[in-house]
Amino acid sequence: MFILSKTFNSVLLVGEGNFSFSFALLKQNVCLHPKNFYATCYESLQQCIVKYGETETSKNIQFIQDMGATVLDCIDATKLADLGLRKFELIIFQFPHTGRKASIKNNRDLLRNFFISAQSLLNGTNGFVVVTLCAGQGGTPADSVKREYCNTWKIVEMAAYANLILTKVQPFGSDAFSGYLPTGKRNAGNEFHTARAMSHVFRFAEDPPTLSPGWISISNGDSNVDLSSNLKARLVIMDRIPDTIPPYQFAMQIVQNLQQKQNISEIVLPGSDHKELCVSLQNAKSNVIGLQLPSLLKEITQDSFASAVCHALSFPLMKMSDIDSISSIQYDMLVATNNCDELLANFQAIFESYSNYQIELNIKPSAIPFKCLSDTSSLEILEQNSLCVNISSGKQAIIGQHCLLKLDHCNRNSTCLSIILLEIDKVMLSLNPSISSNAMWSLDEKTRKLLWHAFSQRDVYVPQSLFPPKYVHDISFWVRSGGKDHPKHPLTMDRLKSIIVQTADQSLSSVELLDEYNDGNCSSMCIRVTYQSCDFCLSRQNCSKLNDIVRKNISQVFNVILR
Template sequence: MAPRRLLLVGEGNFSFAAALSETLDPSTRLTATCLQRPADLAGSRLVQENLQRLRERGTEVRFGVDCTQLADAFELHDREFDRIYFNFPHCGRKAGVAKNRELLAKFFQSCADVLAEEGEIHVALCRGQGGTPADKPMREWHNSWQVVAMAALGGFILSDVHPFSCEAVSGYKCTGYRSQDKSFYVDGALNHVFTRSLPFEGLQPRISRIKLGGQWFSFLEPEVLVGKLNRGFLEASSCHPVKTINEKLIGELGKAFPLKRLKCSSPLLLQGGTSVLTSCNYDILSAAFWISLCEDNSNAESLTGGTTQDMEDFLVSFSELSLPKSLTDSREEAHNGISGQAKVCLRPSLLVHVQTVIQAPDFLPGSVHVLSGPVFRKCCISPFTMPAFHETLFILGFNKNLKDGCLRSLLDHLKCILDSLLTQTLLEGSQLSSSVEFVFQPNRKDYVINVKFHSFGPDCVKDLTVGSVTTSATSAIHKDQCFVCVSVNLDLLAMLVWGISDWRMLWTFDTRFLKNFVPGKIEPFKSYSLHPPHYVHDISFWIDEKKRFDEVEFHTVARAVSQDTVISIRFLSRFQHPKTEQVSLCYRLTYQTCDKALTQQQVASMQSQLRKEIQRRLHLTPR
């Protein structure tokens, strides 16, 4: 839909407003404003001619409007502009970059009061001023106007940037350079388009109540997984890319093998239930999120410490979890003051379900059994590792005498399917930028599925592991059978297929993300948040060398405290005090968002909170 209400601020000679007004639909309402009073402009013939043209077209003109105080210029009922233009802002005279940054910051904060919810802000800047990679050449950050960072102060993100052409606006003559009737140098100028970001509000961990065996239990979701449980990305009604990639993967494999789709059980695993993991995958458990299920006889309204969730989605997902025997036994001990509690973990891999599937009475050798669902695993921070992702598991059983042929056939078909998916978004004439290969593991039985990908820049030309092939599963029931289990990380595969460079984008709550995806089509992903600034902070702390420093846990705490805004943690140095022999470590953290406005002040607050949390949770002493 075309914008209905346009606001122009900082008009110098009103030539842009006059030129733009000639191109607008009669139903579009244009309001042109400037900071000067009418008396200040009376002596300019050009201004008077443009004002006459505007009045003839019924354009509203306002004088004495401060673009940093827009709420004061418009009544509450007269706001909600669909688009706000500010061309070549400048404080005047020989104002430096700091003054002009301040102008931009106050302008964006002011726009938040008068812009429609889905409105746009257009800011034209001279070459190099913006400080984004779109500038050619790009200025050093400290010498630019840092336009994206200034916009973040008002809650806006950069959604588009394109060349600004004065010739395209017939009759426009920019003016105001150093407060003179003189044009800015506009060769290489860019128009920056900003939109509202979702509010950066920290989600609180939810207390969830589930009913098992007639008894109510509650648990607090891990802080680092807030907003990542039960999102329903794989549900029938979903149009999420991980669902699309899963259906394509299953559909193509189903052309070569008989398929049997299974319902994925609860992601909650009892402590005893983890023994189904094979020895080669048992190390996955070390990265699991362990939580406690507590007997809960209280009313949902009485729970505190998080947002109560007594909801159908958890009841559906977790209803298959059988009542823990330890909890049943504990009821007998309740009179001694011992409350019922069981240690459970969130499923770190679908491989934990392999034995249940192959030992089921209705297991069909020769058919591929398919499980799909979310899994949760602690990991170090990187653009391609995620604490929550979706996995699909293919399990195929066949006669031992046919092992080599069946395994080769499965791998060949899988490679063709993956290669085909990874070429979906290639432009005509482009060369294949990825290749799939199965890499033997040291046990000479299993493989990892690697993709060498080049599309995210020179720093990302490396092997990315999108899955694994396990051949070591056995069954006491089907003793004459061999089993192959193929696990695929759907989130990572979706990133590679659509060219999504940050896994966090898959989990955004911003509805604009899903608008990129058309059912049945795979087209290159176009982000609605461009060139977000990054902020770097260092942190040093003393460690106890008698205890092992858990780097993964350090990354996990940083994820939680920063609400997933830390994108990189790099080890800098190790220092040992010459007298006390105490050892300290120093790390460099880089903060950056992919879908929200993030300010320097917010990052400073997170960094301060991180220092407190590593002391409280990890017993480290900040320096």
């Protein structure tokens, strides 16, 4: 149990009945300083004694006071800010309930208002709020008793109103608290059903960093429309802190391992100014070319690859990925060699050091053009393949591309060169399926550290925020026909997705087409946009504001009339 796993400097309990839980916690020294332990109830003490049993309640109150702790009555858990109390490391609400035959909505309101109230007394990011609910009430996947989500108290969603995220959820074992006798919503003889009850542990979410507005310019007929882009703003920050980004860290580990395995004494990498760079190094063992931009492949000469095994490593390039890709940002890495088998064997050994399974790499013919060679007409492309990984767990994935080309297509004896493009994000996801592509690029530093630790230690990644709420918004609109009066972008699903990704960024979970209508004279579309933030709190009202911005950007770019 989380409550018993550590000692807290200050503890506040709200909604006590017979005070038996406060009694149990003090008996087990949960609070380091009993003078900082506060036990409160909603009714007056006299009402509690009458309602929940005179003998048991009076005994517990006396014990709490004898320990030097404080007992307060007539305390409304939804108005804690009015009390003027100190800050607490732990705030507990056991089996909250509004009383009588209350509706689900009333109990959701109780939770929401309690979380907002408790926020004012929580000791920053070092504080925790613990709420225990009966089986099925919370509405999380951890509940052993499943209800329709609409029939639950939606505890995670209610906590989001107070910028609190769920960090743990575990079965509540009442047997672990000696002397605890839960009392029901009416009297001592009507206990809460504690069997399969769940304790939910919340903490403050880190505030997302302040983003300077990122602007993208969208062509709109004869003019441009400037849209605020959260994605571009995040790219600016990511570009400043590459060494804290897990895909970059993994790419650098690959470089270091290849240096050791291929006896390459130095790898030339470009600086942060993103200028084109192509440098040849001569040494006794190999020649190395450092590449930043794929267009520089045409600068490779046959003499550069005269030795037995040579590599050209590009600096991993952070870029926008395709709309249907795994993430809105990805890292690519280019490696060139005239001994592909040896390079693949080295990749395989490196990858296995980051996986709990055996790895097999192979190349398979592909009709997809090698995307980095569009401007290399001077090179003869002999083969284009997909780079695939087979894992002993049964998972298969495409993690990049391979092509075989001649450096000089006019020379029959020209050296053949293999170019491998590694999509670093996909490699990491295939090696450790527990990690998240969004978390790789999170603006939250702690999230990135947790993910990299899990990946590098071959461990299971556990996100900071468990079961973050999803909010679904349907957007429907009439589509105008084009013409001189409406010279905006023609609407396609890919373009529509692109605008939504640019706007919502990491708060976007999915976009799907629900309905499309066209009778020849007019047409309409309805799309479903699902929002979810895995790092920062996204409350329902903040999500509504974000959806309004998405709607506004759609109407600015496309010839549509929003419904």
